[in-house]
Amino acid sequence: MIKVAVAGYGYWGPNLVRNIQESGKASVVTCCDMNPERLKQVSSKYPSMRTTSCYDDVLKDPSVDAVVIATPVATHYEFARKAFEHGKHVLLEKPATSSTAEAEKLVELATKNKLTYMIDHTFIYTGAVRKMKEVVDQGELGEIYYLDSVRINLGLFQRDVNVLWDLAPHDIAILEHLVKERPVSVCATGACHVGNGHENVAYLTVYYNSGMIAHFHNNWLSPVKVRTMLVGGSKKTIHYDDMEVSEKIKIYDRGVDIDTTEGVHDARVSYRLGDMWAPRLDQTEALRLMAGEFIDCVQTGRRCITDGNSGLNVVRILEASEMSIKHRGKEIKL
Amino acid sequence: MIKVAVAGYGYWGPNLVRNIQESGKASVVTCCDMNPERLKQVSSKYPSMRTTSCYDDVLKDPSVDAVVIATPVATHYEFARKAFEHGKHVLLEKPATSSTAEAEKLVELATKNKLTYMIDHTFIYTGAVRKMKEVVDQGELGEIYYLDSVRINLGLFQRDVNVLWDLAPHDIAILEHLVKERPVSVCATGACHVGNGHENVAYLTVYYNSGMIAHFHNNWLSPVKVRTMLVGGSKKTIHYDDMEVSEKIKIYDRGVDIDTTEGVHDARVSYRLGDMWAPRLDQTEALRLMAGEFIDCVQTGRRCITDGNSGLNVVRILEASEMSIKHRGKEIKL
Amino acid sequence: MIKVAVAGYGYWGPNLVRNIQESGKASVVTCCDMNPERLKQVSSKYPSMRTTSCYDDVLKDPSVDAVVIATPVATHYEFARKAFEHGKHVLLEKPATSSTAEAEKLVELATKNKLTYMIDHTFIYTGAVRKMKEVVDQGELGEIYYLDSVRINLGLFQRDVNVLWDLAPHDIAILEHLVKERPVSVCATGACHVGNGHENVAYLTVYYNSGMIAHFHNNWLSPVKVRTMLVGGSKKTIHYDDMEVSEKIKIYDRGVDIDTTEGVHDARVSYRLGDMWAPRLDQTEALRLMAGEFIDCVQTGRRCITDGNSGLNVVRILEASEMSIKHRGKEIKL
Amino acid sequence: MIKVAVAGYGYWGPNLVRNIQESGKASVVTCCDMNPERLKQVSSKYPSMRTTSCYDDVLKDPSVDAVVIATPVATHYEFARKAFEHGKHVLLEKPATSSTAEAEKLVELATKNKLTYMIDHTFIYTGAVRKMKEVVDQGELGEIYYLDSVRINLGLFQRDVNVLWDLAPHDIAILEHLVKERPVSVCATGACHVGNGHENVAYLTVYYNSGMIAHFHNNWLSPVKVRTMLVGGSKKTIHYDDMEVSEKIKIYDRGVDIDTTEGVHDARVSYRLGDMWAPRLDQTEALRLMAGEFIDCVQTGRRCITDGNSGLNVVRILEASEMSIKHRGKEIKL
Structure with missing residues (x-):
């Protein structure tokens, strides 16, 4: 014991x-x-x-x-x-x-x-994120192109930190958990409508060398509560809606197929429409x-x-984002 | 005639x-x-x-x-x-x-x-946007704090322009129509997963001197179609969902009240919860x-x-956003 | 030609x-x-x-x-x-x-x-109903237990017929198309709030010898537009929502399993929770x-x-439902 | 104490x-x-x-x-x-x-x-129902035409009662609370797919002398959880969705206007489209x-x-509904 x-x-x-x-x-x-x-x-x-x-x-x-x-x-x-x-x-x-x-x-x-x-x-331990991890690790999404996360609602203003430090750790930790590639830099913008210097609306972009991009939108002022994440890949895309009661994770076999046999500049893009699938999620707390x-x-x-390194990775992005916001979106290398 | x-x-x-x-x-x-x-x-x-x-x-x-x-x-x-x-x-x-x-x-x-x-x-001529304009002009929102727009769906790749030039004009025109203040600069980020150099996922922040901020998210790869706009003010907030059949515009009397009588750094924030109202919209095409x-x-x-100046204002922001994307989020003055 | x-x-x-x-x-x-x-x-x-x-x-x-x-x-x-x-x-x-x-x-x-x-x-020729037919014919639902249909919205009052004759033919035709068993009787209730004798709110139950039951709810007065159908089976259940833009058909692998090895009166019921699946639908008009x-x-x-017999089957149910409504829900044999 | x-x-x-x-x-x-x-x-x-x-x-x-x-x-x-x-x-x-x-x-x-x-x-003590009561008592709905309630989800089968006795008391109690007029009779239909004789899908109609009608749909087998109630009046209509997180009650100023100046049989019906309003609800447990x-x-x-009479009124309807189901929808006087 x-x-x-x-x-x-x-x-x-x-x-x-x-x-x-x-x-x-x-x-x-x-x-x-x-x-x-x-x-x-x-x-x-x-x-x-x-x-x-x-x-x-x-x-x-x-x-x-x-x-x-x-x-x-x-x-x-x-x-x-x-x-x-x-x-x-x-x-x-x-x-x-x-x-x-x-x-x-x-x-x-x-x-x-x-x-x-x-x-x-x-x-990271929710049924939804564990299922996302499983789907990503099995390669079902193909190459990951983008991750887009929105976590907004009428929130308690924190006295000492901005809205990214408050809300984004959840979503950045998910990003870090799903994606092995290391991010290279961040750009962030935001605004503060109170005056104590801490942003209540903020946007964060995370760049990767592969071309992947991740984006986070956090807002303490929204009267509408939104908690969604899109993880878009070359094959499939995950839509995670944490406000849904029973189907939080939806996997879309829908996207664009790109044919570059004629060369990059003549790439032909065609739609691929397919099924959507909402897997059963484990309900354990x-x-x-x-x-x-x-x-x-x-x-x-x-x-x-979720060892110390996962915490470090999240903090590194948050710290860089804060610096980027202060410099109006300037790219900050990680 | x-x-x-x-x-x-x-x-x-x-x-x-x-x-x-x-x-x-x-x-x-x-x-x-x-x-x-x-x-x-x-x-x-x-x-x-x-x-x-x-x-x-x-x-x-x-x-x-x-x-x-x-x-x-x-x-x-x-x-x-x-x-x-x-x-x-x-x-x-x-x-x-x-x-x-x-x-x-x-x-x-x-x-x-x-x-x-x-x-x-x-x-600008839809019943939804005309109602938004009416509500904003009557001062119902109070001071506008932010505008957040998402317009994403599986879209036809344009051969010659990126996703912002394709989709954002709609929403930037709405921004320009609703807000009198002139924007001062933009930051934009994005990624291209095809190779012809045009972003298919992009994010754009527009700054204002008053502290107002506007943000646009456009994406041609999303299997989920989203067309929402939040216009958040000191008093009320508009939520515009163009995918809704009958209640595209919802006005929330819900937000935070900030009491700065004790000084900016001791500002006390309290919630204000109130009604939501979905006005009838004119259905004329x-x-x-x-x-x-x-x-x-x-x-x-x-x-x-929507005279030539409205077109000019939209193009100015698009042009600056393209330059910002090329420089990884660098702030571009307007 | x-x-x-x-x-x-x-x-x-x-x-x-x-x-x-x-x-x-x-x-x-x-x-x-x-x-x-x-x-x-x-x-x-x-x-x-x-x-x-x-x-x-x-x-x-x-x-x-x-x-x-x-x-x-x-x-x-x-x-x-x-x-x-x-x-x-x-x-x-x-x-x-x-x-x-x-x-x-x-x-x-x-x-x-x-x-x-x-x-x-x-x-019957929509992508949604053709997919439902395919799923039912493949036996994916198991034994069909119930079909529940709601089709309500602010509707044009018909001068000469009640709301069932106006709206239910769509859904009864779907029922007839999906289910081979012949219905045996109907019960219907309704109300008329105008005075010309034609119901604007009506409910119709269709009985089958197997124990299957079908129910239709039609209403011309509802400010909310609803067009949903549940087809529940011993194995799976279809949820058809015609107001959904892209996922009109959802198939749930979720239900109850009944173990009657101890005899009918000691039947033990356990939940079965599983995936949901929204198949791609053909978009042809x-x-x-x-x-x-x-x-x-x-x-x-x-x-x-949809030959003359399908039309006859629908009319037979409508005629019986009208008689049942007039007799306050009396069962009418078909 | x-x-x-x-x-x-x-x-x-x-x-x-x-x-x-x-x-x-x-x-x-x-x-x-x-x-x-x-x-x-x-x-x-x-x-x-x-x-x-x-x-x-x-x-x-x-x-x-x-x-x-x-x-x-x-x-x-x-x-x-x-x-x-x-x-x-x-x-x-x-x-x-x-x-x-x-x-x-x-x-x-x-x-x-x-x-x-x-x-x-x-x-009866939820913020949603208390608001409904307030709206009805203030006469905002006008004359009440119908109440339609759906409460379905994958439910625990009760050993001794059918699905109406299990789920409908909630909604019948709301009906009794909102409407002063006494019901006169009921018709109910249902089906049992297990064999112990208790319906797991059931429909109940309640008749009133004024022409008002109430209808209840309860189902233990539905993989989709629905808890909605429509209360439609001559002026306005309430839509109550208990699965909504923040806007459970919506009041629609939308309906039909009926002009019978030319006599009942030539009644002219015109649409009335208006605002929707979601009042703030008290959150007290x-x-x-x-x-x-x-x-x-x-x-x-x-x-x-909710005194003993409210309990009696609910039981009277449940008892009659059970008898009606046994006689296949036969009208049972209350």
């Missing part, structure tokens, strides 16, 4: 605690939070769990194998660094850190200390699978699906 | 001829096309209409008051210039020209010769209204709703 | 004429209508076509092989009867006749005279295929897909 | 307990269930709550003011009757009873003993409002919104 401490019992922490407890393979022994009210809640719900407002207590406790960090982003680096230095495995909330440099250091530290380091990119993945990796030492 | 000549009887020409004929206030007296087959079709359908493959015949005919030009874009400038020089009013297909310089010269020429010069931005507008402007000498 | 006369050039007649002319295998030689205005339209569009207001002219013309009847329903029987008696093949608008007795006589007459007798159940079917049957003498 | 006992801690019981506890005005003091496992759950979650498997304990406890009954339908009558006889107020799960006779007796008993008797028709209503009625003695 893996012994886990949770740092941060705010919005997401209780879900993490519940799923680890229900895993049957790990147990949350300590909960750490600065807010005494929250610790009271913990104690009333889990009478046998230790509570503390001092993170050092967690670090010094030799019975704690792993730390789950669900604190504000600005604190991620310090909390995770210390955990690694004290020989604890780490499950870190997304986005991993506030900067690429920090994210790189955490990957190094985990590797050096041979500790499990996983990022909670929960969406994503958070439960995510927790299980972490516990299993701690036990076996294998690399996590 | 205004006497009209039509140059170009390809895809769109027949619709223009039909609507002018049915207006009751103008009559198409001559049809000009290089293709003898098409002229035969004209003669069989309209036995009394003159046909010619020589544009000079049209120009030299003193009985022709106005020329409708529905030829390929590359020829627009020459055809329109000559028409103005021969004292003919001009209705020109969109996009007006291939370059800003040409578009400017045509505006000058029309002004100098006191001739009606109109661009066929048909969408847009092309018929467009033709009527042209005829009326020729008769009365008043300025058209 | 089959020579065809068309009787009735109102709403639907022009479409029939156009499609027969374009078939290349038949030609409309005469158009008959009581309204001189309509005949003028015919002459201006088809200068070489004969026009007449006297149906006898058509009957007596030995060069006429076949008559297409698109007159009001009340006249169908007389027009078709005379055509058969004069040795003409007949394509008759739906619903075939106003009564079962008339429909039966027409079938007899056609058989006796060895003439082609087809009903214009156009929907249904009316064109329908016209082609008629011409081909006239030429070859083979039985039509 | 009202003291409440809960009988039945199965699927719905825990929700009831939670909402009563959170009301702040009542407290669940005892939980009664035959299943010791469930009682253990109660004790672990609410350590201070008494548990018992003997309903008599509840009845004899003078400190218990009210009983909430969430046991199987077949037991409702006995449990509620005893509660009234012991002077307890009753909140009863829907459907109230298995027969009209029982439902009538419970209403009588409650009245005689001056006790609060409420049925848990939870949907329905179950919480329902619990609050019960507690308030117990405290103040006023009549509940």
Whole structure:
């Protein structure tokens, strides 16, 4: 039985605690939070769990194998660094850190200390994204041409970050998960209509050497809630609509066929119309699978699906996008 | 009765001829096309209409008051210039020209010769866009924060232009029609998966000094047909879905209220949830209204709703977007 | 080249004429209508076509092989009867006749005279219904349990018939086309909110001995336009949504599995969740295929897909439903 | 503080307990269930709550003011009757009873003993239905012409009742809540594809003297989940779609206008096309409002919104519908 401490019992922490407890393979022994009210809640719900407002207590406790960090982003680096230095495995909330440099250091530290380091990119564990991964890996799409993601709705303005740092990590993590090729640069644009300097509408383009392109649209002001992703390939295209109740993933055998036998400039394009197919999706709760993945990796030492590198890759794109927005769409190399 | 000549009887020409004929206030007296087959079709359908493959015949005919030009874009400038020089009013297909310089010269020429010069931005005359204009002009949206447009579907690849030149003119014309403020610069990104150098997926951001931002997404490869536009304001937001059969325009009284009495950095944001309203839209065919507008402007000498300047504004943004794409999202001043 | 006369050039007649002319295998030689205005339209569009207001002219013309009847329903029987008696093949608008007795006589007459007798159940020739037929015939649905059809929208009130006679023929013809088993009785309910005695909202249940059930909902008052059909089977279920632009037919591999090994009363029911599949549909215009079917049957003498019996079956159900409505849902044997 | 006992801690019981506890005005003091496992759950979650498997304990406890009954339908009558006889107020799960006779007796008993008797028709307390009620009561629809309800999806087969008893109570309760006129008779049809005699597809028509008609479609086999209701009036029509995330209620100012100045048989019908309006809905949890209503009625003695009569009215229609189905759609007077 893996012994886990949770740092941060705010919005997401209780879900993490519940799923680890229900895993049957790990147990949350300590909960750490600065807010005494929250610790009271913990104690009333889990009478046998230790509570503390001092993170050092967690670090010094030799019975704690792993730390789950669900604190504000600005604190991620310090909390995770210390955990690694004290020989604890780490499950870190997304986005991993506030900067690429920090994210790189955490990957190094985990590797050096041979500790499990996983990022909670929960969406990767949904039935929809697992099916997308399966379809992509089987080569059904052919060569991937583009990925287009829209995640917009009336959202809580974050005090400290823009809308990309808030919403895009979900979708960039999916991009990173599906596509092996490394992106080379980004361009981003956006606007802020409040005045505290953080964009509430933003657009991000990610370039690849192969010609593939990915684009993200995030918006906190939209009265309409949209969560769609298109992954277009040379053969087929996936349409992922997270607002659909039962058919979130649709695969279209529809596109254009290009005949370049006469040379590139005389390429003839013809339509290909075909079936659409909505595969059955596994309904297991994503958070439960995510927790299980972490516990299993701690036990076996294998690399996590969403390991520290996936977190680093996401942060690298976010950091570059922020710089690009500040320079009005200037291309930023990754 | 205004006497009209039509140059170009390809895809769109027949619709223009039909609507002018049915207006009751103008009559198409001559049809000009290089293709003898098409002229035969004209003669069989309209036995009394003159046909010619020589544009000079049209120009030299003193009985022709106005020329409708529905030829390929590359020829627009020459055809329109000559028409103005021969004292003919001009209705020109969109996009007006291939370059800003040409578009400017045509505006000058029309002004100098006191001739009606109109661009066929048909969408401006739809019930949906006329309602949007009415709502915006009445100030119902408050300050406009953003306009986001998506027009994607499996489309015919154009041989000579990219997807923005093909699809975005519709939406940029709507932007120009709704918003009085002048844009200051653009950033655009895109990708080409065929090889003839023309983007089939493209994204365009348009910046304004007020902080307003407009964004366009066009894609010829999408198996899913999407035609939506969000116009978000400080008070209300319009959602325009052209694929909806009966409720294309929805107005949401839903957004965020921002209280900056404590200073910009301590701005408090609260949600405002309210009704949605889908106004009844006039069903009159847009092309018929467009033709009527042209005829009326020729008769009365008043300025058209979609005059040469609207065409110039659209071309200016398209030209800049093409340059931006070539430079990977570089901001191009307008 | 089959020579065809068309009787009735109102709403639907022009479409029939156009499609027969374009078939290349038949030609409309005469158009008959009581309204001189309509005949003028015919002459201006088809200068070489004969026009007449006297149906006898058509009957007596030995060069006429076949008559297409698109007159009001009340006249169908007389027009078709005379055509058969004069040795003409007949394509008759739906619903075939106003009564079962008339429909039966027409079938007899056609058989006796060895003439082609087809009903214009156009929907049967759509890509969507042809695909449904294919799927059903291949046994993919298993045993058919139920068919549920909704066809409602703000509709033109018919002066002489209720909403079932107006809208249900489309859907009953589909039912008859898909299901081989003969229905045994019907129950229908409805209401009339105008006062001229014809229901504007109506519901029809059709019973089968196998336990299969079919249900139709028609409504002229609904502000929402709905055209859906569910065909539920023991294995799979078809969902047909005619308002969908591109995926009208969806086939669900989802249902319940029933294990009665413990006896009927202890039957255990378990869910079966599976994929959904939207097959590509042929886009050929249904009316064109329908016209082609008629011409081909006239030429070859083979039985039509939608022959007189299909019309009779539809009328039998409509007549019984009207009687059931009058008796408040009383079961009427067929 | 009202003291409440809960009988039945199965699927719905825990929700009831939670909402009563959170009301702040009542407290669940005892939980009664035959299943010791469930009682253990109660004790672990609410350590201070008494548990018992003997309903008599509840009845004899003078400190218990009210009983909430969430046991199987077949037991409702006995449990509620005893509660009234012991002077307890009753909140009863829907459907109230298995027969009209029982439902009538419970209403009588409650009245005689001056006790609060409420049925848990939870949907009545949703924001959507409360808005519908408001719109109807303000006369916005004009005269109500029809109500059409569809509630279908892959459902758990109930062992003892058909699909109408399972799903229709929700919608019949809404009908009863919205419409003051008393129904006069019902016709129902259905089919059973399992063999235990309980219909899994059923259709129910309810007649009114005014000419109004209501229709319910319930189906346990549909792979598509549909939950819609149309309430059509002489002026406006409500479309309620419970599967919509944010705009569940849409009000259409669209219909037909009927001019009978020339007499009923020459009535002229014209379309009226107008706006659609989706009002903001209160998001308060329905179950919480329902619990609050019960507690308030117990405290103040006023009549509940969903009192015993509403339960009786629903049961009367269900009982009649079952008889009608058995007689193949025969009209059953209410």
